[in-house]
Each structure stands twice: as C-alpha cells, then as structure tokens.
Amino acid sequence: xxxxxxxxxxxxxxxxxxxxxxxxxxxAHVQGGMDKATLLDQYGHVLGLKDINVDMQPxxxxxxxxxxxxxxxxxxxHLNRLIDPSAGEILVDGTDVMALxxxxxxxxxxxxxxxxxQKFALLPHKTVLENAQLPLSVQGADAATQDEQGRKxxxxxxxxxxxDRYPAQLSGGMQQRVGIARALTANTNIMLMDEAFxxxxxxxxxDMQNLLLELQKELQKTIIFITHDLxxxxxxxxxxxxxxxxxxxxxxxxxxxxxxxxxxxxEDFVSDINRARVLRVRSVMGPVDxxxxxxxxxxxxxxxxxxxxxxxxxxxxxxxxxxxxxxGQLDMKDLVKALVPRVAGR
Amino acid sequence: MARYEAIFDALGLRAWCDADKADAPLSMAxxxxxxxxxxxxxxxxxxxxxxxxxxxEACAKIGQTRDLTEGLENGFxxxxxxxxxxLDPITQPLSWMLDGTLFVFESAPWWVMMPVLLLITWAVSRxxxxxxxxxxxxxxxxxxxxxxxxxxxxAIVFVCTGISVLLGVPIGIGMSKSDTxxxxxxxxxxxxxxxxxxxxxxxxIFLFSVTESxxxxxxxxxxxxxxxxxxxxxxxxxxxxxxxxxxxxxxLTAAQKLSRVELPLALPNIMAGVNQTIMMSLxxxxxxxxxxxxxxxxxxxxxxxxxxxxxxxxxxxxxxxLAVVLDxxxxxxxxxxxxxxxxx
Numbered sequence: 070x071x072x073x074x075x076x077x078x079x080x081x082x083x084x085x086x087x088x089x090x091x092x093x094x095x096x097a098h099v100q101g102g103m104d105k106a107t108l109l110d111q112y113g114h115v116l117g118l119k120d121i122n123v124d125m126q127p128x129x130x131x132x133x134x135x136x137x138x139x140x141x142x143x144x145x146x147h148l149n150r151l152i153d154p155s156a157g158e159i160l161v162d163g164t165d166v167m168a169l170x171x172x173x174x175x176x177x178x179x180x181x182x183x184x185x186x187q188k189f190a191l192l193p194h195k196t197v198l199e200n201a202q203l204p205l206s207v208q209g210a211d212a213a214t215q216d217e218q219g220r221k222x223x224x225x226x227x228x229x230x231x232x233d234r235y236p237a238q239l240s241g242g243m244q245q246r247v248g249i250a251r252a253l254t255a256n257t258n259i260m261l262m263d264e265a266f267x268x269x270x271x272x273x274x275x276d277m278q279n280l281l282l283e284l285q286k287e288l289q290k291t292i293i294f295i296t297h298d299l300x301x302x303x304x305x306x307x308x309x310x311x312x313x314x315x316x317x318x319x320x321x322x323x324x325x326x327x328x329x330x331x332x333x334x335x336e337d338f339v340s341d342i343n344r345a346r347v348l349r350v351r352s353v354m355g356p357v358d359x360x361x362x363x364x365x366x367x368x369x370x371x372x373x374x375x376x377x378x379x380x381x382x383x384x385x386x387x388x389x390x391x392x393x394x395x396x397g398q399l400d401m402k403d404l405v406k407a408l409v410p411r412v413a414g415r
Numbered sequence: 416m417a418r419y420e421a422i423f424d425a426l427g428l429r430a431w432c433d434a435d436k437a438d439a440p441l442s443m444a445x446x447x448x449x450x451x452x453x454x455x456x457x458x459x460x461x462x463x464x465x466x467x468x469x470x471x472e473a474c475a476k477i478g479q480t481r482d483l484t485e486g487l488e489n490g491f492x493x494x495x496x497x498x499x500x501x502l503d504p505i506t507q508p509l510s511w512m513l514d515g516t517l518f519v520f521e522s523a524p525w526w527v528m529m530p531v532l533l534l535i536t537w538a539v540s541r542x543x544x545x546x547x548x549x550x551x552x553x554x555x556x557x558x559x560x561x562x563x564x565x566x567x568x569x570a571i572v573f574v575c576t577g578i579s580v581l582l583g584v585p586i587g588i589g590m591s592k593s594d595t596x597x598x599x600x601x602x603x604x605x606x607x608x609x610x611x612x613x614x615x616x617x618x619x620i621f622l623f624s625v626t627e628s629x630x631x632x633x634x635x636x637x638x639x640x641x642x643x644x645x646x647x648x649x650x651x652x653x654x655x656x657x658x659x660x661x662x663x664x665x666x667l668t669a670a671q672k673l674s675r676v677e678l679p680l681a682l683p684n685i686m687a688g689v690n691q692t693i694m695m696s697l698x699x700x701x702x703x704x705x706x707x708x709x710x711x712x713x714x715x716x717x718x719x720x721x722x723x724x725x726x727x728x729x730x731x732x733x734x735x736x737l738a739v740v741l742d743x744x745x746x747x748x749x750x751x752x753x754x755x756x757x758x759x
Contacts, residue, residue, distance in 0.1 A: 149664055178666035190661035194679045204665050255665065 077124035077160075078291040079148060079259065084121040084157030086143055086315075089114030092155040105314060117143050119316045121157070126308065127258070128289040132323075134302040135312035141295045144312065145263050148293065149182045150174060161259070179208050183252035187264035189244045191236040197223065197247050198232035204255035222250040226280065242273035246280075253284070262294045266301065278304055299338055303327065303347045311335055324352040328407070344408050345373040353407040354389045354397035362388040368396055372404055419465055419473035432474035443468050443480040491618060499622055506629045509636075512574050513628040517709065520570035525562060529553050540747030552740050561711070561733050568700050568710035568737060575632060575696045579640040580689055587647025587685075588673070597648060604641045612638055612702050620706065631703035635696045642691035650684025651677050686749040693741045697734060711737070 087095045087108070095114045105116040118140045125131040135141045146152040147159055150166055159166040161181060169177060183204060191200045199206075202219040210218075223232060226246040236244050245265060252260050262281075266274045278301060285292065296302050302309055303323050310320040319331045327347060330336040351368040366375065368391040379385045383401040390396065423432055463469045467480045520528065529550075536549045556565040590597045607615075616634055623630045654677050662676045678685075704712030711730045718727015 151660060151663055175666040175668065178664055182664075184661070184664040186657060186661055186664075188657045190655070190657040192658065192676065192679075207665055207667055207671060251665075261664075 076126065078127040078162065079125040079293070080158075080160040081121050081123045081144075081147070082158040082160065084118055084144075084147060084159065085155045086117035086140070086147065086152065087114050087155045088117050096156040117315055118147075118154075119314075121317055123310050123317065123320065125291055125293055127291050129307035130285060130292040130294055130305050131308045131310065132294045132296060132302040132306035133310045133312055134296055134299060136297055138314075139312040140315040141297075141312050142263055143315075145261050145293060145295050148259075148261055149178050149184065179204065179255065181257050182259045182261055183255035183257045184261040184263065185245070185248045185252050185265040187267050189236070189241075189248045189268075191244060191247055191251075193236055195235075196232065197228065197234050197236065197239070200236065200247050201250040201254050203251055218254050218256075219250075222253045223247070225253070225284070226250045240273075242269050242277065245269060245277060249277075249280075249284075253288075257290075259291045259293070262292060264295050264297070267296065267298070274301070281305065299342050300347070303342065311338070323347075324349060328352060343373075345376060346371055348372045348407055350375060350389055350399055351391075351396075353403055354399045355403060357388070357395065357398045359386070359398070362386060362398065364388070365390050365395075366399060367391070372408065375399065375401070375404055418462060419470055423474045428474065428476075432476045434476065446481065491621065495621060502622060506623075506633060509574075509578065509632045510627055510629040512578075513571065513632050516570040516574050517567060517628070520566040521563065525557060528566065529557075536744055539751075540744055541751055542747045545743050545747045548743060549740055552736055555736070556733065559729070561714075561729070564709070564711050564714060564730070565733060565737060568697070568712065568734070571631075571635070571700060571703070571708060571710060572693060572696050572737075572741065575635040575639060575699075576689070576693050578632075579636050579643055579692045579696070582636075583640045583643035583688070583692070584647050584685065587644045587688075588651060588678075590644065590648040591651035591677075600644070604644060607637055608641050612699065613705075616702070616706060625706050628708070631699075631706050631708040634706070635699040635703055638699050639692045639696035642695065643685070643688035646684045646688030646691070647681065650681030650688075653684065654680045683749060683753050686745070686752060690742060690745040690749065693745055694738060697738050697741065700734065 085096050085099060086092070087099065089095065089112070091112075092114060095108065095112060098108060098112070099116060099119060103111075108114050108116050121144060123131070123133075133141045133144060143152060147154050148161075148166070150159075150169075154167070161177065166174070166177065192203070195203075198216075198219050201223050202215040205215045205218055220229075220232060223229060223246075226249050228243060228246050228250065231239065231243065236247065239247070245268075248265070266277045269277060281292075282305065294302075294305055296305075306323045308320065309323040309326055311318045311326065313334055319326055319335055324347075326335065327339050327342075327344065330339055348371060349368065350366055350370050350372070353372070354368070363385040364378070364387050366378065366387045366389055368389050375387070379387075379401050383405055385401045387399045387401075388395050388397075389399050423429055467478060467483070470477045471479045523531075532553065533546055533550055537546045540546065553562075556562045586600070590600050612634070615637060619630050619633055623633075658676060658680065659672070662672045667675065700708060700710055701712040701715050704710065704716050711733050714730030715727050715734070717723055718725075718730065
C-alpha cells in the first residue's frame, strides 16, 4: 500500500486530464515533460490536470484552492466521475471509482458522495422540501422517511418554515442552504462542495462558512471544498491543496503553507491576506525558556486576539496552553514579525 | 435547332442516337404551353442551354425532362402496392379515431357538448375570462348555424393534435439525446414545413382512397407535427446544465432524469410547440377539405368554387375564431404551468 492509502477516505493517484479527442494518447507526451502551450500547439489538446496526488482524510475538510482556469472544478468532478480522467486512479475507501459500472457508480453517487454547487442547481419546479428530499426519493425511500429527513435537515440549516416555498422565492444564501440540506439528506460520508459560497455576498458567505464549520464539528464528514478565495480556504481547511495551471503547487496544513510558501506564486497569493486573523498562536509560539509570564493564552487563539489582549505592547510574553497544559511561550515580538511575510521568512 | 447535333456526330454517336427513334412524349416546353393554352415555341433564338429537352432534339437517345417526372411517377406506382400493404394497416387506426371522434362530436347534442367543452376549458386554463370567451364563441357558432361544422373541424384538430403530440414528443426527446438524430431529422422537418401543402397530398391520394379520413389526417399530422418535435428538442436541450449535472451527481437514472428534471423543465417550450401544432393543424383544414375532410373548410371551398362570397367569408372568419379560442386556451394552460413552477 502506498503512503497514506491505509487511512485516506479519498485518494487521487497520478491523475491526468487532457481535453480532446485522443486524450489518453496525449498522457505520455505530458508525462514526458511537454507543457500546456506545446501540447495545444502541436496536438490541439488542452491540458486540464497534471499528475495530481492528493489524500483526503476522513472527517477533515480538504480545500482545493486555485484561480479560475487552474482546474479545481475539473478536479472535484473526477471524484464522482462527472468527468472521466485521461489517466490515474481515484480511490474511495480503497475502491477504484474508475472500475465501477453504471449501477455501482450511481450507488456511489447516491450513498457515498453528495455535492453542493456554486449555482445551487435546485429544481425550480419543486418546493424547498421536495428539493431537500431529492436524494432520498431517488433512492426510493418511503414518504415518511423522506418527509422526516427533509424537514430535519432544512431545520438544521435554518430553513424551518420555508418547506413549501419555491427556490425562486428565496435569496441566494437561503437557496444554498437548501443545497446544503439536500446534500446532508443524502446522508453520505463524503461531501463535495464546488465553490459553494462563491456566488454569495461577503456577509452571507461568512455566515455560511460558520454554518459549515458548526455542522462539521457535529457530523465529522469528509468534505472536499473548492474555492478561489484564500481567506475562505484558510478559514475552512484542515488540509489545503493549492492548484495552478492544472498541477498541485503546494499542499499541507494551511498555517504551514502560510508561514513557508514554497513557490513565488503562493508567496504572491498569501501576501494579501490578513495574517493576524488567520495565523494561530500555535504556529508562531516558541519553546518555554522562562518562568514569569504576563498571562496564559490558548494555542488556538489567532494573532488578532493577542494584539487586543496585549493592548499592542510588544514587551509582553505569554504562556501558551492547550487543554490547560502549557505547550510553549509567545513573545509578542515574534508575533509582530510573523505578521510580515518577508521578515517571517528569514 | 441542330446546334448540338454536330457534337454527337463528332463523337461518333449518331448511330446510337438514332437506334430506335420513336415518338417522344411531350417536352417540358410543350407541356407548359399546353397548360397555358398556346403552342410550344419551336424556334429558340441564340444558343439554348443544353438541357435534357434540347439535347433530346439533337439525339433521340437522350431522355427528356418529362421522362424524369414520369420515371418518378412510375417508380412510385411500382412500389405503391407494397407501400400500401405496409402503411394501410398502420394508419387504419387514424381513420377509426377520426371517424369515431367526428361521430361523437356530431351526435352529442349541443346541450351536452357545450358544457363538456367549457369544463375542459376550465380544467386546463382555470381562467374565468378564457372560459367565458369560449362560451361566447360556441354560442355564436350555434346562433349562426355553424355549430355542427365547427364541431367537425374541432374534432379533426383534436385528433390530429393529439397524435402529433403523442408521436412528436418522443421524437423530440430522441433528437435532444443524440446529435446524429438531430442532424438527420432536422432536414426532414425543414422539408415537411416548406413543401407546399398540396404537394404531399399527391402521393397520399395515390396511396389511399380519397374517401378515407386517414388521408387528410396524415396530411394534417405531417404538417402540424413539426413544431412540437422542434420545441421538445429545443426545450430539453435548453434545460439548465447545472441542474442536469446536479441530477447526475445525486445518481438519478436516465429515466428519472427525464421524468423529474428534463421534461418538467422543458414543459413551457413543449407547450409552446403544442400551441403551434394546434394552429398549424387548423391552418390545414381548408386544404384537407379538398380531400373530403368535413368542417368549416368545406364551406370555404364552396365559397371559392361558386363565388359565394358571404359563405366563404363567414366560414373563414369562423376558422379564425376557432384559432383564437384554441390559442387562448392553450396559452392559458401554458401560463398556468409556468406560474406553478416560478411561484414568484
């Protein structure tokens, strides 16, 4: 078994996607080092994804981030085979999705993976409740179960009382809540979210992110989340994958990527974000080397909280605790350095 | 006229040309001249285009254009028996349906028929204004003694529209699912729509007896089925790709996708097609009355034949009135389908 294959819920191995009539034949050229422009010039094929290897752990939110055209939406559609790869494997619980016949593929889509879409993709001629029940009615569940589950998840996403409305009567944020309720009603372990919050305005987006984190705390699903927004990615991700031109540039724990970007592209990316809000004390603390502290702080606090706590005084040093036990110390001077990417990098 | 003869002589084909000279049938020019009541112009000035007729004069072995049309006719006549053998039983139910519906519409007394029609109107439109309008039109027809012919026309339109929808929607679905099917069917639909309506009466008259009702039934259906096919195809192709993708992502089977997503979302377009189909089958009833279809068309024809201005115009306006009624009722039904889904 390859690395991580034992525990990963979803594994992508050596995935290539090339668009064009002879995509499989083109894989060898790309493996041989041909770049996107040459492939288009000489063979008229478009390189979509190149040698993607990602493990998605159970109960974690894996965020795949990239700008438009980076192939992120193409990538997520491979997981439930809305798009077929040109080469490579997609393993779900160790089963190769590529080997499934139509019937088993439908079973996978019904029982193991649900999906939330950027443009909501609700059925406009069905009520909110009927939309939320869709996965169960497709599976042929009885009416009572459908009704109970549909109402339960609508209430859970804050749409109790809206069951008999039609999607067009709801705001964008509420429509996406229906989209999430529909995915939750399917009761799958894996949830695919394709730019699920990108079409919403910023305040609603923050609400929805909080809703997702709250649901996730309770449900512990394996979530694969696509976004082009780094702030959103850093807020949600347990594991962050950064995609550029169809290839993975860097992946790992988000704070690590933020503090040690391995590529000028990512450096550019992370230079614009509010580091004080994203970075946690845990990521900038050092080992304990004294016994007098100005106070105790939680390892999971972000740096913005710390600046407020210290009232901007860089002379303070705090003891960092996690679950009550001391795990390190935070010198406010280190904190200030961490706020500036170039200084922190040295 | 011997301009092209030299060419055949030069090619050494003279003997072949003159091998069995016989009396030629009429040339195209002679045929046209005959229909216009004059003599064929024998001498054409200048250099005539080397058409079949001109070449025939130079070389008898080459056929005339009339041979082409006659060949087509003979070809059709030679397969006529086989064609009739296959088509007759298939289309026979159409005759029964038309005759049966006509019988019902004619024999049901007006005090049964009118309430039934109004109930149907109310059921599909749920609009007081539309139902009231239909009531007014029915009473008007009865008042001017056109009730019976109007019912005959209505019966024919009902049957032909019903069959057009029954056949057209599945064909449209098939077209929307396959680009190859679409590419091959669209030219056929173009042909049906542009072929002058009288022209497809010609082979039908050869195939079936003029007294059979399926003759005009087929003519009307061939003409009227086009919009419902086109708009079903278009409607399904226009269904939001995101919704289709969602249906796939939740594991709907092809049949579930069709019945739960594609058809309901394409319904406004399909209904628009049905509306057009109704209008076109109504437009055909005058032509259909040439081949024994009863109804308002017969009165229009009589108006033309015997220059009976009043009869023709009243019947013609009656057709318009019927068209307006059918259009309003089907549009009201379409609007109801639309508001149900949007519920804005």
